[in-house]
Each structure stands twice: as structure tokens, then as C-alpha cells.
Amino acid sequence: MSHQIEFSGVKKVFGTGASAVHAFGPVDLSIAEGEFISLLGPSGCGKSTLMLMTSGLLEATEGSVLIGGTKVKGPQTDVGVMFQDNTLVPWRTVRGNVELQLEMRGMSLSANKDKVDQLLTSVHMEDFADRHPYELSGGMQQRAAFCQAMVHEPKTMLLDEPLGKLDAMTRERIRSDLQNLWMQERPTVIFVTHSIEEAIQLSTKVAVITPRPGTIERIIDIDLPFPRDFEVKNSPEFAAYVRETQEIFRGYGVI
Amino acid sequence: MFIAFFIGFFVFWEYSVIWFDIPRYILTPPSLIVEKGAADLDRLLYYTYITGLEVVLGYSTAVVLALPLGLAIAFSSILKRTVYPFIVCIEMVPKIAFAPLFISWLGFGLLPKVIIVFLVCFFPIVLNAILAFNSLSEELTLFSRSTGGGVWRTFIKVRLPAALPQCFVGFKYAAINATVGAAIAEFIGSDEGLGFYIQIVTGNMRPDLAFAGIFFLTLLGLSLFGLVTLAERLLIPWHISVRRG
Ligand SMILES: Nc1ncnc2c1ncn2[C@@H]1O[C@H](COP(=O)(O)OP(=O)(O)O)[C@@H](O)[C@H]1O
Numbered sequence: 001m002s003h004q005i006e007f008s009g010v011k012k013v014f015g016t017g018a019s020a021v022h023a024f025g026p027v028d029l030s031i032a033e034g035e036f037i038s039l040l041g042p043s044g045c046g047k048s049t050l051m052l053m054t055s056g057l058l059e060a061t062e063g064s065v066l067i068g069g070t071k072v073k074g075p076q077t078d079v080g081v082m083f084q085d086n087t088l089v090p091w092r093t094v095r096g097n098v099e100l101q102l103e104m105r106g107m108s109l110s111a112n113k114d115k116v117d118q119l120l121t122s123v124h125m126e127d128f129a130d131r132h133p134y135e136l137s138g139g140m141q142q143r144a145a146f147c148q149a150m151v152h153e154p155k156t157m158l159l160d161e162p163l164g165k166l167d168a169m170t171r172e173r174i175r176s177d178l179q180n181l182w183m184q185e186r187p188t189v190i191f192v193t194h195s196i197e198e199a200i201q202l203s204t205k206v207a208v209i210t211p212r213p214g215t216i217e218r219i220i221d222i223d224l225p226f227p228r229d230f231e232v233k234n235s236p237e238f239a240a241y242v243r244e245t246q247e248i249f250r251g252y253g254v255i
Numbered sequence: 256m257f258i259a260f261f262i263g264f265f266v267f268w269e270y271s272v273i274w275f276d277i278p279r280y281i282l283t284p285p286s287l288i289v290e291k292g293a294a295d296l297d298r299l300l301y302y303t304y305i306t307g308l309e310v311v312l313g314y315s316t317a318v319v320l321a322l323p324l325g326l327a328i329a330f331s332s333i334l335k336r337t338v339y340p341f342i343v344c345i346e347m348v349p350k351i352a353f354a355p356l357f358i359s360w361l362g363f364g365l366l367p368k369v370i371i372v373f374l375v376c377f378f379p380i381v382l383n384a385i386l387a388f389n390s391l392s393e394e395l396t397l398f399s400r401s402t403g404g405g406v407w408r409t410f411i412k413v414r415l416p417a418a419l420p421q422c423f424v425g426f427k428y429a430a431i432n433a434t435v436g437a438a439i440a441e442f443i444g445s446d447e448g449l450g451f452y453i454q455i456v457t458g459n460m461r462p463d464l465a466f467a468g469i470f471f472l473t474l475l476g477l478s479l480f481g482l483v484t485l486a487e488r489l490l491i492p493w494h495i496s497v498r499r500g
């Protein structure tokens with residue numbers, strides 16, 4: 001089995017000397033191609049830090065990240081990143097924002113027009129393509145940001161709390177869109193969330209992270225059939241996974 | 256509401272001069288300002304042109320020089336440690352205090368006024384440009400890097416549009432400074448222009464004409480500010496300040 005992403009002894013310390021903050025690691029972790037892995041952990045445990053190190057936007061203090069066998073040194077262009085705060089620019093429409101990703105990469109807009117339309121349609125944003133971000137609800141903004149992050153068809157997607165600020169109902173709907181997209185394209189996804197149910201519903205694996213400095217407490221294989229709709233979510237197996245995860249957090253004193 | 260208040264103000268002015276029996280050489284009613292101003296319109300228009308020329312030349316030179324300098328300082332750590340503190344220090348000096356010196360060096364002509372206008376416009380534009388080009392959000396910086404888009408593309412597609420609103424804060428501030436700078440420079444030493452006119456007619460006990468001069472000076476200031484605001488509307492219609500305004 002080819003490992004798409006390999007973390008070995010990855011550790012991050014911010015600053016030096018007395019004011020140094022040991023934010024994350026050391027962590028060893030292998031993620032297979034096409035896997036959907038959720039990082040579940042308390043606030044400040046270093047999840048965003050790990051995302052940035054994976055995308056090559058932040059250098060690890062120790063250890064290394066390998067993507068497709070190559071060591072991550074600078075920014076990785078075959079990765080789609082959805083940052084914790086969305087990167088929609090106010091001067092462009094939804095379509096313009098999606099195209100920004102293509103333009104920044106020097107990719108042809110005309111050749112990718114269908115791709116952009118298709119992507120917007122797949123997240124039900126086709127009617128809002130010509131709106132500006134400030135005309136959209138939080139949920140629609142996240143849908144647009146999602147299209148922006150994946151329009152260049154990256155093999156790996158890093159999603160940092162993409163649904164974090166949304167209300168429960170919107171979350172639920174975007175989750176199923178997200179799952180459909182993943183099932184079609186099967187990119188490798190690292191997904192950060194605070195919601196135990198969300199992690200279990202979407203993921204093939206859930207990595208539970210300890211409080212800062214974050215290390216991996218346990219990796220839970222979620223052995224449930226896709227698509228994980230209403231039926232699956234109400235199954236006793238699903239409930240058992242939720243319970244198992246909750247126990248770990250109870251142990252931290254977080255819940 | 257605003258219009259009514261505005262008209263009310265002038266009506267009050269008109270009649271208070273009569274009611275309180277204020278001598279004409281102290282304060283004139285608006286009707287007389289219009290009448291006497293109209294009689295002297297040729298001179299007023301010519302002087303508006305002169306002062307306008309000083310304002311436009313000084314302002315546009317300031318934009319043309321301050322913007323690239325602000326950009327250079329924002330992107331160069333060496334300039335930020337050398338030129339930037341120097342500019343901040345100079346900013347503390349009231350530029351208008353240089354006016355007598357410039358006039359003694361360069362005479363009564365156009366050039367010293369243009370320089371004064373330039374100086375009072377230059378600093379707000381530079382300082383706001385530096386701020387503008389240094390305040391790209393962390394996310395957009397990371398996003399740009401993640402695309403591998405390079406310095407130039409990042410500048411054109413992300414940094415520049417993101418910086419425009421703050422740049423316009425500088426442009427507008429400078430636009431307000433410009434007419435004030437020109438008028439004061441003319442007070443200090445000149446033989447034409449609206450500042451010169453206001454000073455002369457006031458000396459001749461003609462507040463009516465002084466007010467007419469002030470009116471044209473105001474018109475000049477408003478026109479420049481209006482042009483800058485129009486440019487802002489065209490260039491950054493998406494910005495919150497424009498959408499609300
Ligand atoms: N640039 C930075 N400088 C110093 N400390 C940082 C920096 N970025 C993050 N940290 C610290 O590292 C820890 C992990 O942060 P982060 O990765 O954002 O956590 P999470 O995403 O899990 O909430 C936090 O304690 C945070 O304060």
C-alpha cells in the first residue's frame with residue numbers, strides 16, 4: 001500500500017529559549033492514498049500547525065513530512081488547502097474567487113470553465129456564482145471557499161475546520177456534499193474538526209490528538225459503509241464509535 | 256433634512272446681519288456676497304485656476320512619488336529600518352512652517368506653492384501606503400504562497416487590490432490637506448491665487464469678497480475630494496466603506 005503522506009517524528013516549537021512554545025508532536029503517522037482522516041483534538045493542540053507543516057507553509061522544527069515519497073520543503077502545489085479563516089477576497093465574485101486559484105497557478109480559465117461550473121453546481125452554488133462573498137451566508141461562503149481550495153484538482157486536501165463556524169443544520173448539509181465529492185474524486189483528505197460525530201461520519205480514520213503539545217492518542221478506524229447517511233448515523237455501530245471517542249476526551253477532562 | 260438646515264443657516268446669517276445691525280465691513284449677508292462676488296467673477300475664476308493648478312500639480316506629484324516609495328518601504332526590510340523612521344520623524348514637523356523658507360528661496364511664483372502642497376500630501380500617502388502593503392491578512396499570505404504564484408502574480412492579484420482601501424485613506428487625507436496647504440502658502444507670499452485674493456480683500460475691508468474667495472476655495476477642495484472619492488468608488492466598489500456610503 002502506497003503511503004500518500006508520511007509524518008516521521010514531526011514536531012513544532014514556536015520561538016526559542018524561555019518563551020518557546022512546544023505546540024505539536026513529535027508525531028509519526030502514515031496516511032494512505034484516498035484516505036479521509038479527521039484530526040480531532042482540543043483547541044490549541046496544534047492541528048492548524050500540522051496542516052501548515054503538511055502544506056509546506058510552515059517548517060517543522062524536527063522530523064519530516066513526506067508526500068508521495070518526496071520530502072516537503074517549500075509550499076506544496078499539489079495540495080488544496082482550506083484555511084481556518086476562509087481566503088475569499090472581497091473584490092471578486094464567487095466564480096472569480098474560484099478562478100483566483102487557477103490564475104495564481106497560471107492555469108487557463110477557458111480550459112477550466114466547465115470544471116468551475118461543475119464544482120459550483122456540486123455544492124449548490126451555481127446560482128450564486130456572480131455574487132460577492134459579502135452577499136453570502138456563512139455556509140455559502142464556506143462552499144465557495146471549498147471550491148476555491150479544490151478547483152485545481154489536488155491529490156491531497158487539507159481542510160482546517162471548514163464547518164467550524166456554521167450552524168448545525170448547514171453543517172449537516174455541507175457534510176453530505178463534502179462526502180459525495182470525496183467519494184467521486186477520492187483525494188486524500190486531512191480534515192480538522194471539533195465535532196466527534198462529524199469526524200466519525202466523514203472519515204475512514206479518526207486521529208484523536210492530546211492537548212498541547214499535541215500527539216496522537218489513538219487512531220480509530222471507522223469501519224462503516226459509505227455513503228454515511230441518516231441510517232448509518234443512527235446505527236448502534238456509529239453510536240459505539242462516538243462513545244469510544246467521547247471516553248478519550250473524558251479522560252482529558254475536556255468534556 | 257440636511258438641505259433644510261443648510262438653507263436655514265444662510266437665512267439666519269442673512270437676517271442676523273440686519274437684525275443685529277452688524278457693519279458691512281465686519282460681516283456681509285450672503286446675498287451681498289453673491290452679488291459682489293459675481294461682479295468680480297473674472298478675477299475669482301482666474302485665481303481659482305491658479306490655486307487649482309498648484310493643488311493639482313502638488314497633489315499628483317505627491318501621489319506619483321509617494322506610492323512607489325511606500326511600496327518600496329513596505330517590501331524592503333532595509334528601507335524599513337532606514338528611510339521609514341526618517342519619514343516618521345519628518346511627518347512630525349509641521350510642513351507648512353517651511354513655507355516662508357521656500358518662498359524666500361524660490362520667490363513668489365508657482366513652484367514654492369506646488370512644493371508646499373506636495374509636502375502636505377506626500378506624508379499621509381506614504382504612511383498609508385506602507386500600512387496598506389504591510390497588512391495583508393495571514394490567510395491570504397498563506398493562500399498566495401500555497402498556490403506557488405510567485406511575487407508578481409501575488410502582487411497583482413492579491414496584494415494590490417487588498418491594499419487599495421488603505422491607500423485611499425491616504426489619498427483622501429492628502430486631498431483635504433492640499434487646498435489648505437495651497438491657501439496658507441499663498442497667504443505667506445504670493446501675487447496671485449485665492450489665498451492672495453482673500454488676504455488682499457480682507458485688508459481692504461471687503462469681507463464680502465473674502466467670503467466669495469473662501470467659497471471658491473471650498474469648491475476647489477470639494478472638487479478634488481470628490482474626484483478622489485469617485486476614483487475610490489470605481490476602483491474599490493466592493494469595499495465596506497464604499498458599500499455603506
Ligand atoms: N506563529 C505562532 N507563534 C507562536 N505560537 C503559536 C503560533 N501559531 C500557533 N501557536 C501556538 O501553538 C499552539 C497550537 O496552535 P494551533 O495549531 O493553531 O492549534 P489548533 O489549530 O489545534 O487549535 C497554540 O498554543 C498556539 O498558541
Ligand SMILES: [Mg+2]
Binds near residue numbers: 047
Ligand atoms: Mg486551528
